Amino acid sequence: FRYFRWAWRLTYLYVLGSIGYVIYDGYSSRHPDIQFQPDPSKKNLVVLGTGWGSVALLKKLDTENYNVIVVSPRNYFLFTPLLPSCTTGNIEHRSIMEPVRQILRSKKASAMYYEAECTHIDAERKVIKISDNSDIKGDVNMTEVPYDMLVVGVGAENATFGIPGVRENSCFLKEIKDAQAIRTKIMDCVETAGFKNQKPEEVSRLMHMVVVGGGPTGVEFAGELRDFFDEDIKKLVPQIADSFKVTLVEALPNVLPMFSKQLIDYTESTFKEEHIEIMTKTMVKNVTDKYIEAEITRPDGKKELTRIPYGLLVWATGNALRPLVKDLMSQIPAQKDSRRGLAVNEYLVVQGARDIWAVGDCAVAGYAPTAQVASQEGAFLARLFNNMAKTEALEAKVHELSSTLNVQPGNSAQIVQEIESTERQLRRIKDIKPFHYSHQGSLAYIGSEKAVADVAWLNGNIASGGKLTYLFWRSAYLSMCFSTRNRVLVALDWIKAKVYGRDVSRE
Ligand code: FAD
Ligand code: NAI
Structure with a gap:
């Protein structure tokens, strides 16, 4: 007791x-505390983007050392790992957004933010062109910003591989507006299927939710969608219950290729129990407004074309280069062989460019395009820039001390001692190790309150899947949320969805 x-x-x-x-x-x-004003005499450090890479940099950067200018069309940071949960209303979208103004306001010295898209980087003149693409525009909506140092963290866009009809007919899952569009469309399909005198084959089509791409985005979305149906829609609209179906289409022989074989098998068997059909070795070739056409490779190697009718189509086939990145690469001869993004060296400097660094999905440093990599790269650059500023200050001090040595010969012993100690500090600071990525593991939600995890442990890996892993998934993502505010909101959303169910009203 x-x-x-x-x-x-x-x-x-x-x-x-x-x-x-x-x-x-x-x-x-x-x-917030009063901030120091930016010092125009310091170097202009321009940061493009407010995603994982750029925000990790801003979080750790000592803004007193530079005149920091952030340019991004998105005035918030988005916690993408919980984006699939927003498509069903398990989490409300604002709970995973953190305003960039809030992030910058918490820094010691103030930094500028422009809500704009960078449309061109002039690496020769060291200026960028920016354009306000929001709905409300002022008299000036295009201008130039000069930089001394530039960090490109603009991420990637959705890959469609030029497949006809994809952009016009499918939903993507990358940004908040995508999750909102999916949420609206799911309920639109349900309500349209429940329309008076709807024919059974049309109900089946409308209730067929097809996900293309068996990477983690597609798998997590399929799991969330099935939960939404089982826990809420089925109870509220029982007449369509028998027609609801989720199909995951993947070109490769299995889903989640980055996970271990054991977890791939576990995911596939869990999907079978959840009645999510997986069509592997099935490559989508064409998309219309009511069906997709895909080529299936049969076990004997024969190829067969099939038509799959759908109500909702979510396209999750990975990343493609943004036009800005392509444009920059075309200006730099050293980038001509790079296909997947800006090739960077071990200090994340864009190869062949002067004073340009790249982080995250737009950079090719030999790692997968994940939030984990992007945030470690951003944090590395912050350390690098903080060190560079310290180095410059110490070099200036050595220079000043050396010149006083000539004018005050009486104090020479003391000055020499000070110079030596400053030079020692300089050597320590200058010895910056190259970027090294430390993989913490991969996690994915697979529906029915189960998750899979390949987690790095000591020198090996632990692979686990199931309900306990789901609790780990939840606590890991909750602790990784950007701010305490985000954490509280996400936790409240989870409780709200559990107690009252997800909100099925269509906005
Ligand atoms: P982003 O985070 O995409 O940010 C790019 C920024 O650049 C945005 O602010 C954008 O508005 C801005 N921008 C775009 N164009 C311009 C321009 N022309 N000028 C200026 N700014 C511009 N990874 C994990 O490790 N774990 C996960 O669980 C995980 N889950 C995910 C779930 C989903 C649904 C998705 C889509 C991705 C997930 N990822 C996950 C991958 C992860 O989100 C990306 O790898 C990560 O966002 C890359 O960070 P980034 O900074 O390079 O780009
Ligand atoms: P992905 O690149 O990981 O997977 C896309 C899949 O689509 C591939 O398996 C590919 O074979 C398939 N595909 C491509 N074209 C096709 C076609 N025409 N027909 C059928 N299938 C086709 O993309 P995803 O899932 O969007 O992830 C992007 C990045 O974000 C990855 O690096 C991933 O690791 C990361 N991410 C990580 C998450 C996590 O750790 N939980 C969650 C979501 C994304």
């Missing part, structure tokens, strides 16, 4: 402490 009393007291203290922290965090974000 005594232990129980102690456990109760500790829990009580923990809850009280957490509430106190949340209140303090809210208060301090609403009443």
Whole structure:
């Protein structure tokens, strides 16, 4: 009983402490400290994008050292790992967004932000062209920004491989607006299928949800969709229950190629139990507004064309280069052999360019295009830039001390000592190791409150799948959310969806 009393007291203290922290965090974000104003005499560090790479850089960057300017058409950071949950309303989209203004306001020295798209990088003149592509435009909506140092963190766009009809007829899953469009379309299909006198074959088509691409995006979305149907839609619209079907189409022989064989098998068998059909070795060739055409490779090697009618089509076949990145690559001869993005060296400097660095999905550093890689790259650049600024300050100090040596020969011993100590500091700082990616593991939600995880542990890997892994998935992503505010909102959304069900109203 005594232990129980102690456990109760500790829990009580923990809850009280957490509430106190949340209140303090809210208060301090609403009443931020006074910021130093940017110093125009310092170097212009221009950062493109507000995604994983750029925000990790901004988080760790000492903004006092540079005149920081951020340019991005998206004035918030998006926590993409929880985006699939927004498509069904399990999480509300604003819970995984963090305003860039909030991020920059918490820095010691203020940084500029322009909500704009960078349309051209002039590597020769060291200027970028920016354009306001939002709905409301002022008299000036296009201009140039000069840079001394430029970080390109513009991510990638959705790959369609030029397959006809994809852009016109399918939904992607990359941005908030994509998740909102999917959420609206799911309910549109359900309500249209429930329309009076709808023919059975049309109900089957409308209730057929097809996902193309068996990478983690496609798999996680298929799992979330099935949960939405089983936990909410089926109960509210029982007349369409028998027609609802989810199909995952993948060109390769299996889904989730980056996971271990054991977890691929586990995912495929879980999908079977969840009645999610997986069509592997099936390459989509054409998309119309009502069906897709795909080429299936049979076990004997024969190829066969099939038509798959659908109500909702979600296209998740990976990344392609953004036009801005293609344009920059075309200006740099050293980039001519690079196909997947800006080739960078081990310090993330764009090869063949002066004072341009690249991070995340738009950079090719030999790693997969993931948030994990992008954020480690961003944090590395912040350390590099902080060190570079310190180096410059120390070099200036050595220079100044050396010149006083000539004018104050009486103090020479003391000055020489100071020069030596500064040079030692300089050597330590200058010795920056190249970027090294540390893989923490891969996690994916697969529906029915199950997840798969390939987690790095000591020198090996632990592969696990199931309900416990799902709890790990939830706690890992909750702890990785950008801010305490995001964490609280996501946790509340999960509780709300569990207690009241997902909101099926169509916006
Ligand atoms: P992004 O995060 O895409 O950010 C790019 C930024 O550049 C955006 O702010 C954009 O508005 C801006 N931008 C675009 N064009 C311009 C321009 N012309 N000028 C200026 N700014 C521009 N990875 C994981 O490791 N774990 C996961 O669980 C995971 N889940 C994912 C789930 C989904 C649904 C998706 C789509 C991806 C997921 N990823 C995950 C991958 C991860 O999101 C990406 O690898 C990561 O976002 C890449 O970061 P980035 O900074 O390069 O680009
Ligand atoms: P992906 O590149 O991982 O997978 C796309 C899949 O689509 C491939 O398996 C490919 O074979 C298939 N495909 C391509 N064209 C096709 C066609 N015409 N017909 C049928 N199938 C076709 O893309 P995804 O899932 O969007 O992920 C992008 C990046 O984001 C990856 O690096 C991934 O690791 C990362 N990510 C990580 C997550 C996680 O760790 N939980 C979640 C989501 C994304």
